[in-house]
Amino acid sequence: MTKLDLLQGTLDMLVLRVLNGGPMHGWGIAQRIQILSKEVLQIEEGSIYPALYRMEHKGWIKAEWGQSENNRRAKFYELTKEGRSQFASEARDWMRICAAIAAVMNSG
Numbered sequence: 001m002t003k004l005d006l007l008q009g010t011l012d013m014l015v016l017r018v019l020n021g022g023p024m025h026g027w028g029i030a031q032r033i034q035i036l037s038k039e040v041l042q043i044e045e046g047s048i049y050p051a052l053y054r055m056e057h058k059g060w061i062k063a064e065w066g067q068s069e070n071n072r073r074a075k076f077y078e079l080t081k082e083g084r085s086q087f088a089s090e091a092r093d094w095m096r097i098c099a100a101i102a103a104v105m106n107s108g
Helices: 010-019 026-036 045-058 081-105
Strands: 061-067 073-079
Touching (some): 010 045, 026 045
């Protein structure tokens, strides 16, 4: 299957969705997105970490150092109150956009 490019801003929404399930380190977030997308979306290191730093700067997530499952030091990210609110807003907007695109695509 071909690699799909994400729309601008979609990566942030996907990261927020994954972190809505609890704290996770960067590589784990990328892996979770890949698994949930049934291997269609593959997030590279060069994309995930800048997105995490950007979201941390915006106050949507916070980070804390800890031990990963393979005993390596890793930064674990979790949603803040602002991040939960941002995720809810982005999820609503995404559903509206998907419905509008589907309406156009399904028109006669």
